[in-house]
Amino acid sequence: MTVTPTDTKSDADAPAPVAKEHLQRLLATGERPAAPSALTSARVFAWRSMLKIKHVPEQLGDILVFPIVMLLMFTYLFGGAIAGGTGAYLQFLLPGIMVMSIVMTTIYTGMSVNIDINKGVSDRFRTLPIWRAAPMVGYLLADMFRYAAAGAIMFGTGMVMGYRPEGGAVGVLLGVALLLVFCFAFSWVWTWLGLITRSEKTVMSISMSIMFPLTFLSNIMVEPSTMPGWLQPVVKNTPISQLVDGVRGLFDGTVDSGAVLTTLIWSGGFIAVFGFLTIRAYNRK
Amino acid sequence: MSQRDLAIRAEGLVKHFKDVKAVDGVDLEVPTGTVYGVLGPNGAGKTTTVRMLATLLRPDAGSATVFGRDLLTDAAAVRSQVSLTGQYASLDEDLTGVENLILLSRLYGYAKPAARERAGDLLDAFGLTHAAGKQVKAYSGGMRRRLDIAASIIVTPKLLFLDEPTTGLDPRSRGQVWDVIRTIVAEGTTVLLTTQYLEEADQLAGRIAVIDTGKVIAEGTPGQLKSSVGAGSIRVRLHHADQRAHARQVLADALGAEVELDDDPVSLTARLAPGEDTAAQGSQALGELARAGVLVDDFSLGQPSLDEVFLALTNRVQA
Numbered sequence: 001m002t003v004t005p006t007d008t009k010s011d012a013d014a015p016a017p018v019a020k021e022h023l024q025r026l027l028a029t030g031e032r033p034a035a036p037s038a039l040t041s042a043r044v045f046a047w048r049s050m051l052k053i054k055h056v057p058e059q060l061g062d063i064l065v066f067p068i069v070m071l072l073m074f075t076y077l078f079g080g081a082i083a084g085g086t087g088a089y090l091q092f093l094l095p096g097i098m099v100m101s102i103v104m105t106t107i108y109t110g111m112s113v114n115i116d117i118n119k120g121v122s123d124r125f126r127t128l129p130i131w132r133a134a135p136m137v138g139y140l141l142a143d144m145f146r147y148a149a150a151g152a153i154m155f156g157t158g159m160v161m162g163y164r165p166e167g168g169a170v171g172v173l174l175g176v177a178l179l180l181v182f183c184f185a186f187s188w189v190w191t192w193l194g195l196i197t198r199s200e201k202t203v204m205s206i207s208m209s210i211m212f213p214l215t216f217l218s219n220i221m222v223e224p225s226t227m228p229g230w231l232q233p234v235v236k237n238t239p240i241s242q243l244v245d246g247v248r249g250l251f252d253g254t255v256d257s258g259a260v261l262t263t264l265i266w267s268g269g270f271i272a273v274f275g276f277l278t279i280r281a282y283n284r285k
Numbered sequence: 286m287s288q289r290d291l292a293i294r295a296e297g298l299v300k301h302f303k304d305v306k307a308v309d310g311v312d313l314e315v316p317t318g319t320v321y322g323v324l325g326p327n328g329a330g331k332t333t334t335v336r337m338l339a340t341l342l343r344p345d346a347g348s349a350t351v352f353g354r355d356l357l358t359d360a361a362a363v364r365s366q367v368s369l370t371g372q373y374a375s376l377d378e379d380l381t382g383v384e385n386l387i388l389l390s391r392l393y394g395y396a397k398p399a400a401r402e403r404a405g406d407l408l409d410a411f412g413l414t415h416a417a418g419k420q421v422k423a424y425s426g427g428m429r430r431r432l433d434i435a436a437s438i439i440v441t442p443k444l445l446f447l448d449e450p451t452t453g454l455d456p457r458s459r460g461q462v463w464d465v466i467r468t469i470v471a472e473g474t475t476v477l478l479t480t481q482y483l484e485e486a487d488q489l490a491g492r493i494a495v496i497d498t499g500k501v502i503a504e505g506t507p508g509q510l511k512s513s514v515g516a517g518s519i520r521v522r523l524h525h526a527d528q529r530a531h532a533r534q535v536l537a538d539a540l541g542a543e544v545e546l547d548d549d550p551v552s553l554t555a556r557l558a559p560g561e562d563t564a565a566q567g568s569q570a571l572g573e574l575a576r577a578g579v580l581v582d583d584f585s586l587g588q589p590s591l592d593e594v595f596l597a598l599t600n601r602v603q604a
Contacts, residue, residue, distance in 0.1 A: 016412035018431070018461055020468055023410040027441050027472040033394035035365070044391040052379050055420060124375035124436065127339050128392050129365040284343060 038131035045138020049112075050145070063108070063146050067101035067154045074221065075161065082222060087162055094158045095248040096220035099179055101154065102147045103240065104215065106183050107207040109139050110190025111200040118199070132279055136191045140184050147183050151176045167253035175250035178263060182243050185267035188274035195281035219244050239266040292317045292444050292475040293338060297347035300333050307333040309499035310347070315477060315492075317352075317443075320470050322490030322507075323479040330499040331479040332372055335446050338477070339369045352443060368437040372448040374429045375436070376421050382432050383408060383417040386439065393440045407435040411465075427458025434465055438474075445469060447478045451485060463488060487511075495598055502598045513597075517563050518587040519555040519570050524580035526550045532579045539573040540566055551582070 036044070053060050074097055079086030113136060116122045125135050155163075155172065165172050190207055197203050217235050224235045235241055243266075245259035293315035300308040308330040315321040325331050336342040338349060340360045348355070354362040369375065376385050386404035395403055408414045411431045416424060421432065430450060437445055447466065451459040466489055470476055480486050486493045487507045495503040495510065503510055511517070521536070523529055529546065533553055536544045542555045557566055567586045574581055 016415070018412055018465055018468075019410045020464065022406070023465065023468050024472060026406055026410055027438060027469060027474070030441055032440055033396075033399070036392060036394045041392055044388060047391075048377065048380070048388050051384055052377075055379050055381075119378070120371045120373040120375045121377050123336075123339075123341055123369060123371045124389070125392070126341055127364055127367060127369045128389075129361060130392055134392075 035129045038134065041130040041134035042137040042141060045135050046141035047138075049139055049142030053142070053146075059108075060146065060149075063105050063150055064153055066105070067098070067150050068157050070101045071097050071154055071157055071161075078221060090158065090161055090163050092248075093221065094154070094163050095175065095251045096218075096244045098151060098154045098176075099240065099244050099247055100215045100218075100220050102150050102179060102183060103186065103243075104211055105147070105150065106143070106187045107190050107204065107211065109136075109143055109187045110192075110194035110203045110207060112139055113191050113194035114197060114200045114203050117195060126282075132282060133275070136188075136278060136282075139191075140187050143187065144180055144184065147180055148176065151179065165251045165253075167249075167251050167255075171250045171253055171255075175247040178246050178250065178260060179243065182239075182263055182267050185270040186239075188270055188278055192274050192278040192281055195278060214238060214240050239263070242266065290317055291315060291350075291352075293321075293349065293351055293477065295334075295338065295347065295349035298334065298337055298344050298349060299346040300330075300337060300342060301345055306499050308337070308344075311496070311499070311501055313349075313494060313501070315475065317475050318470070318473060319491040320466065320476045320478055320489045322486035322493040323477065323496055324481070324483065324486045324493050325479075325496035326481060329496045331496055332448055333499075334496070335369070335448050335477065335479055339367055339446050340364055341369075366443040367446060368440075368442040368444075369446040370430075370433045370437045370448065370450060372452070374421070374433050376429065376433055378422040379420060381418050381420055382413055382424070385421060385432065386436060389436050390439050395439075403439060407439065411435045425458075427454050427461065430454060430458065430462055431465070434462070434469075438469065441472070442474055444475045444477065447476060449479055449481065452481065459485075497598070517557055519557065519563075519567055520547075520583075520585045520587055521553055521555075521570075521574070521581055522549070522583035523551045523553075524582050528579050529553060531577065532574060535573050535577045535579065536570055539570055542566075554587075 071094070075086050075090050075093060078093075079089035083089035083092060116125075116135070122135070131137075155176075167175070190203065193206060194200075194203050197206065217231075218238060218241045219235065220240070224232050224241070227235060239262075242259050242262040245256050246263045249256035249259060291314055293313055295311060295313040298308055298311040298313075299306070311330070311334050313321075313323075313334075323331050323334065333342065337344050338351065338356065340356060340363050343357070348357070350356065351363045352366055354366070356363055377388070380388065383404050386407055387400045390400035390403045391397070405414075405417075408417050411434070413428060413431060413435070416428060421429065424432065434447070434450070450466070451462050454462065463485075466476060466478070476489075478486070478489060490507060492504070492506055493510055494501045503513070505513070519536070519540070521532065523532055529551065533544045533546065536542070536553070536555045540555055540557065542557050544553055544555045546553050555570065557563060563586055567584075571581070571584060
């Protein structure tokens with residue numbers, strides 16, 4: 001819980017007077033460092049995101065607790081009905097539910113971008129001579145940290161519940177890496193949405209109405225072969241299902257290189273299309 | 286004035302938002318090294334104009350150069366010369382004061398240790414060292430403004446946009462911000478300042494453009510603008526109400542001006558003619574009243590109010 005002392009707003013602790021001569025000296029230095037590289041500016045924005053986590057740690061709680069709840073809930077809710085036992089179901093569910101929980105949290109990026117845009121601080125960023133994509137890429141880099149943390153927590157919880165990956169440590173790491181690549185790419189949909197919508201609530205409602213069907217109409221909870229014939233080709237070929245096939249294969253040690261490749265192609269496509277739209281919207285804002 | 290001496294040259298800037306013409310053909314010529322005031326009421330188009338000039342908004346029509354660089358084709362070059370302190374604090378409220386300045390110093394290209402040093406120096410110069418570790422959301426309005434301006438001079442800009450820098454500040458904070466602006470200009474930065482307050486423009490600006498409904502309706506030095514509208518008024522508050530008729534006669538004779546009796550039974554106001562030297566008339570009026578034995582409790586020289594300026598200017602536009 002953050003406690004904001006109310007007395008700080010009063011002018012009782014008004015600042016010391018402006019030190020005019022000091023100010024003059026600072027103005028007169030005329031230093032003009034070379035503009036930072038694209039990578040440096042993105043890293044600085046990532047640092048900003050991490051500072052925000054430090055100052056507002058609640059946001060991290062949301063992202064770390066939600067996946068555990070999802071994992072526990074679906075394992076014990078559906079395990080018996082779908083796989084005849086929670087142990088067998090966990091083996092099937094864990095990679096998918098990890099994809100679902102983490103891909104869902106990508107929408108926070110869009111909301112953060114939208115909040116920035118409405119707060120005037122982005123006016124400052126946009127008048128800086130820096131790489132135009134840096135603020136968004138910075139967010140996404142810090143998000144990679146959050147996603148990796150969420151992934152680790154889910155995997156740890158899964159292990160405690162009895163999950164055992166056949167693919168070994170390498171398979172799990174590659175699976176998580178694939179998930180992070182996809183999340184980085186997919187987030188550009190939300191950064192674009194965050195820039196073209198009026199409020200964070202709009203971002204939330206639009207993105208949820210996309211994410212719910214996209215994650216539930218997938219192979220995350222159940223095998224698509226149990227679905228009606230007309231639905232199967234649709235469900236099997238969404239980017240989410242392809243990603244789940246890729247991650248599940250890597251975790252299980254039965255690598256589905258087709259799904260991995262398709263996921264990478266989808267990722268490239270998201271970056272190309274929505275990265276472009278994001279930068280265009282950012283420049284026109 | 287040659288192109289070279291201009292910080293900003295804007296011609297026919299237009300910006301629509303849906304059906305509203307926020308800016309409707311603004312021309313500006315801002316000389317370098319001065320404070321240029323853009324004066325107007327809420328919704329006149331001041332902020333939209335500034336946002337276009339700071340490369341934040343793309344004009345629908347018209348063109349502008351900043352130090353000779355074209356706003357549309359050379360935006361990156363413009364950005365490297367300007368900085369902006371927006372109407373709403375352009376800071377990250379979740380971060381502390383020092384974190385904000387380090388963040389921005391790094392984005393201006395300072396390496397980590399240099400950024401830290403620059404941030405510390407700026408906090409010190411702006412009297413904010415004691416609040417360095419506090420989140421900006423806990424800052425008072427005046428502290429926020431200072432930090433905002435400090436952020437704008439991390440790298441001394443050639444042109445600084447200040448969008449209503451004192452709106453909502455108490456008088457002491459306002460005076461401090463004025464001091465900062467004067468210091469910045471004295472060191473060679475050109476400042477474009479928007480304000481709703483005639484007094485502020487008068488205190489700081491070398492030239493003023495008055496904007497209303499998206500158009501520049503008058504431009505000139507503060508003196509030119511005021512004298513074009515009327516020199517203002519002299520208001521006197523008497524000690525004895527029964528001396529009012531006498532005082533009225535004295536003032537009318539001394540100033541040759543129209544003198545009105547106020548609602549307050551001890552007050553009266555002389556309206557001065559345009560072009561008159563208010564200060565000289567004021568001294569003269571006070572002298573004549575003393576000679577006539579009229580006791581005065583309070584005496585004030587009023588500038589034309591912003592309302593009067595606007596009424597006068599907008600009427601002229603319509604006529």
